[in-house]
Amino acid sequence: MDATPADTTARTRVTAIAGDGIGPEVMRATQQILAAAGARLEWEEALAGAEAFRKGISSGAPQETLDSIARNGVALKGPLETPVGYGEKSANVTLRKIFEMYGNIRPVRELPGIRTPFTGRGIDFVVVRENVEDVYAGVEHMQTPGVAQTLKLITEVGCERIVRLAAALAQAEGRKKVTVSTKANIMKLTEGMMKRVGEQVLKEYPDLVHEHMIVDNCAHQMVIRPEQFDVTVMTNMNGDILSDLAAGLVGGLGVAPSANLGDQVAMFEAVHGSAPQIAGKGLANPTALLLSAVMMLRHIGDFATASTVEHALYVTLEEGKDLTGDIAPAGQGGSTGAFVDRVIANLGRQSEKVPVREYRSIAMKKWPAITWYRAATTRELVGVDVFVESERDPRAIGITLAAAAEGSAFTLEMISSRGAQVWPDLGGNTFLVDHFRARFMFKEPPKGNGIAEITDLLQRIGRQHNWMHIEKLQRFDGADAYSKA
Numbered sequence: 001m002d003a004t005p006a007d008t009t010a011r012t013r014v015t016a017i018a019g020d021g022i023g024p025e026v027m028r029a030t031q032q033i034l035a036a037a038g039a040r041l042e043w044e045e046a047l048a049g050a051e052a053f054r055k056g057i058s059s060g061a062p063q064e065t066l067d068s069i070a071r072n073g074v075a076l077k078g079p080l081e082t083p084v085g086y087g088e089k090s091a092n093v094t095l096r097k098i099f100e101m102y103g104n105i106r107p108v109r110e111l112p113g114i115r116t117p118f119t120g121r122g123i124d125f126v127v128v129r130e131n132v133e134d135v136y137a138g139v140e141h142m143q144t145p146g147v148a149q150t151l152k153l154i155t156e157v158g159c160e161r162i163v164r165l166a167a168a169l170a171q172a173e174g175r176k177k178v179t180v181s182t183k184a185n186i187m188k189l190t191e192g193m194m195k196r197v198g199e200q201v202l203k204e205y206p207d208l209v210h211e212h213m214i215v216d217n218c219a220h221q222m223v224i225r226p227e228q229f230d231v232t233v234m235t236n237m238n239g240d241i242l243s244d245l246a247a248g249l250v251g252g253l254g255v256a257p258s259a260n261l262g263d264q265v266a267m268f269e270a271v272h273g274s275a276p277q278i279a280g281k282g283l284a285n286p287t288a289l290l291l292s293a294v295m296m297l298r299h300i301g302d303f304a305t306a307s308t309v310e311h312a313l314y315v316t317l318e319e320g321k322d323l324t325g326d327i328a329p330a331g332q333g334g335s336t337g338a339f340v341d342r343v344i345a346n347l348g349r350q351s352e353k354v355p356v357r358e359y360r361s362i363a364m365k366k367w368p369a370i371t372w373y374r375a376a377t378t379r380e381l382v383g384v385d386v387f388v389e390s391e392r393d394p395r396a397i398g399i400t401l402a403a404a405a406e407g408s409a410f411t412l413e414m415i416s417s418r419g420a421q422v423w424p425d426l427g428g429n430t431f432l433v434d435h436f437r438a439r440f441m442f443k444e445p446p447k448g449n450g451i452a453e454i455t456d457l458l459q460r461i462g463r464q465h466n467w468m469h470i471e472k473l474q475r476f477d478g479a480d481a482y483s484k485a
């Protein structure tokens with residue numbers, strides 16, 4: 001018997017996580033369209049989300065799924081529920097963190113046939129969000145029974161790699177401008193680091209226009225004049241909020257795709273959730289996952305199929321037939337299956353309304369896996385901030401803390417309440433809570449590492465006050481490494 005001719009065209013193996021709710025429906029729809037378009041893919045189905053939680057896997061992603069993603073390096077993922085009552089963490093966050101997918105890419109492009117208040121403005125930009133740092137590190141402490149604190153951790157390397165990714169993405173898509181958007185005017189060290197690194201790094205890309213925009217103005221500008229943006233890059237929380245705002249400009253979360261990129265793994269997913277109300281009814285719109293799959297095809301270098309699928313979708317949306325209920329005119333919503341058939345029938349057709357954009361692979365820099373360490377040439381320990389819980393009046397706290405410091409290596413410089421100075425002068429009408437920061441400065445530079453002096457100070461303070469935590473006040477390379485009151 002003749003052997004079947006060998007399939008000589010290599011297929012790319014992709015981990016497919018159908019997910020929860022409408023996930024399996026939109027995944028099946030996407031896979032059908034990709035197959036009809038001739039995408040050379042081999043799917044490796046993997047489990048994550050509610051079923052994994054039910055099986056007692058607290059991360060929401062079994063080891064086989066993690067192994068599959070690690071092996072293939074590419075995943076397409078449906079929405080995952082974060083169940084209330086069992087399981088603890090979001091499986092989405094777990095996957096992003098485990099594989100250090102530091103770059104969240106959210107294209108924001110006007111879609112034909114999807115009417116919004118911004119239709120016709122030609123919105124076409126990308127939000128690049130840092131995906132693993134910032135307040136999402138989730139390091140939180142109750143400081144007193146009524147005062148909570150979270151740590152906003154921003155690293156220089158984290159800023160550098162996301163800005164470089166934004167620049168590489170701009171180049172890959174033939175874009176011209178990168179807007180670094182930060183709250184550097186208030187958070188001069190954390191958000192300021194993103195601004196500063198953005199300025200340094202983008203100097204190396206003279207073909208790209210670089211601008212900085214304060215993030216609140218960026219939110220305003222996105223609504224007032226969204227067509228001005230090309231690529232925007234932000235720290236995690238700012239990017240989280242503004243990427244959803246941006247999705248709202250072009251049709252909402254239901255049609256918004258995304259990519260999570262890391263050095264080893266890329267995971268593509270719709271922005272929307274599992275929409276449990278319509279799950280299993282054949283009503284879900286697969287557009288967002290399909291557009292995510294288009295991003296995936298470009299990631300693996302299949303630009304032709306990506307363009308074919310994208311244009312078949314555009315033509316379908318333009319024609320306005322067989323659209324699902326969320327985007328069809330009221331009362332005319334069709335089924336997921338009819339929409340898929342229509343997109344498949346439109347494969348090979350080209351939208352004349354959507355401007356053509358040339359894509360190339362994103363030239364991502366490979367980062368070393370080791371902890372990145374930036375040394376300072378000089379370091380000085382100049383003081384210590386001690387956070388104390390007290391219900392006393394700031395003047396009384398000042399007197400007791402100044403007295404505690406007498407005979408120690410320190411002098412009390414100031415006390416602040418939630419960042420506003422309340423001692424030696426109580427400025428304005430500062431509202432007081434039971435949480436104070438007392439700043440002690442070394443009278444003269446410590447001879448050794450200063451720990452004995454700090455321990456002595458804490459013992460003195462602890463006789464009268466409950467202190468919660470301390471921060472060393474340092475100077476790196478001659479510059480203050482702490483904020484002023």
Ligand code: NAP
Nearest residue numbers: 079080081082092254271272273274275277278284285326
């Ligand atoms: P959601 O699932 O996005 O649903 C909100 C509403 O949007 C739905 O009820 C539905 O509205 C509409 N919708 C969303 N996607 C749609 C689609 N493809 N086709 C048609 N309509 C669509 O948001 P949620 O209700 O806040 O979250 C539900 C679950 O999803 C939660 O467990 C949440 O944790 C999870 N979630 C997961 C991810 C992720 O995996 N990346 C993201 C977000 C949320 P109507 O039916 O009212 O028209």
